[in-house]
Amino acid sequence: MTVATAPIPAAQKALVLITADKDVALLDIPVPVPGAGEVLIKVHAIALNPVDSLYVGSPLAQQAQRVIGTDFAGVVVASGADLTSSSDARTKAGARVAGFLQGACSRNDRPGAFAEYIVIPYDLTWSVPASMPLTSASAVSMCGVTAAQGVFFRQQLPAPFWPTKEWNAGRGWNPSIPADEPVNYLIYGASTSLGLYAAQLVQAAAAFSGRKVRLIGLASANKHALLRQKPYSYDVLLDYRGDWPAGVREAAPRGVDYAFDAISEGDTVRKVHDLLAPTATPGSFVIFRNDRSDMMPKAPGVWGAVGYRVAPVYGAAWEALGVEIGYDSQTIPAKPDARAFATAFYDWLSTAATDGKVKVQPNPVRIMPGGLERVVPDGFVLLGWNQVSARDNNGRTEEYMRPISGEKLVYEIVKE
Ligand SMILES: NC(=O)c1ccc[n+]([C@@H]2O[C@H](COP(=O)([O-])OP(=O)(O)OC[C@H]3O[C@@H](n4cnc5c(N)ncnc54)[C@H](OP(=O)(O)O)[C@@H]3O)[C@@H](O)[C@H]2O)c1
Structure with a gap:
């Protein structure tokens, strides 16, 4: 030592x-x-x-x-x-x-x-x-990495610090989204810790790729003023109490292209899912809890969703540590790629220590x-x-x- x-x-x-x-x-x-x-x-x-x-x-x-x-x-x-x-x-x-x-x-x-x-x-x-x-x-760190895994690793949005497969293939966003329309991105639980980081990372993806995003968030009304401001910059905010799906449909008539459910409890997953556009691609919907009756262990460390057109994809932040993890009834194998992703994210955050530009608030x-x-x-x-x-x-x-x-x-x- x-x-x-x-x-x-x-x-x-x-x-x-x-x-x-x-x-x-x-x-x-x-x-x-x-x-x-x-x-x-x-x-x-x-x-x-x-x-x-x-x-x-x-x-x-x-x-x-x-x-x-x-x-x-x-x-x-x-x-x-x-x-x-x-x-x-x-x-x-x-x-x-x-x-x-x-x-x-x-x-x-x-x-x-x-x-x-x-x-x-x-x-x-x-x-x-x-x-x-x-x-x-x-x-x-934990919620930042989790949000980054959801937005960049699973949804494959263009990342300013990591070459996603989609970006390498010349795409980056779902090509079915009309080029002259903003990408509709929904964050359920916008005022959660996870949601606060997700919004910033979606904005980073938009800025990096030069694509306009319409960010739609669900949170208590008393949080809307905070969420309208930078660095979150929501375009549409709704309260999650009441008939919020109707409000999302009004804001995004052709449907939601990407969704991030930071709560993933009870019927939130189903309600968010049902707002996805017909063109939403596999992987476009990420969730963060797996202790649900509609999530089934499929393979070690892999959970599959049952009964959805676009299967919600779950992942655990711990994968970032790159070691085998005994978790719930599963053993998640060590995932070197998830560790490499996390260290790239941390390296990106670290650049603020030298250039003074904080990447994530x-x-x-x-x-x-x-x-x-x-x-x-x-x-x-x-x-x-x-x-x-x-x-x-x-x-x-x-x-x-x-x-x-x-x-x-x-x-x-x-x-x-
Ligand atoms: N998979 C993973 O690796 C991973 C990693 C991190 C977190 N998580 C999970 O993600 C969830 C969120 O964690 P967190 O730390 O971000 O939570 P948090 O910040 O403690 O969540 C508090 C927020 O939840 C919101 N909320 C409560 N009930 C809600 C509802 N019915 N609909 C919408 N929003 C509601 C509240 O919103 P208002 O104040 O606006 O009402 C409040 O701002 C937890 O279940 C956590 O365990 C999973």
């Missing part, structure tokens, strides 16, 4: 799933040592995702204890011995970086991010520009009071334990306990 900027302690605090209890404890555990290709990061901020609480309440872990947590941002304090001569900025002590780990959201014994120190392959991090607080940076963040010790009693209560659309009133009256809407919950572990 090479140089540290400050003494590294032998032990640290981490949030650990006690699997048998379906509960979490703040425990002292050893500080990990970075292996080949890895960096040791002092965690400054963590951001919460629904999966963090989901797999505490319904553990996948087969071990008695597992460090939980996904999104982090922090500062590199040491790196694996093989990285001594690396010129990559992310391997240097003092580098400000962000990324995500899988934690207890798998059967594999890999620790998560809700700890004071973590290790991760350096190329699964991105360089945070000086202008971006680490609290904001912590909100980007972090979600608005709600800085939660306290540190690791408050994640479960406050943060997980807000996240709930399963469906995003079924989060109930938590009965708490503190301002920071209002429902999550168009933002990410962030805990600051160490001030910069």
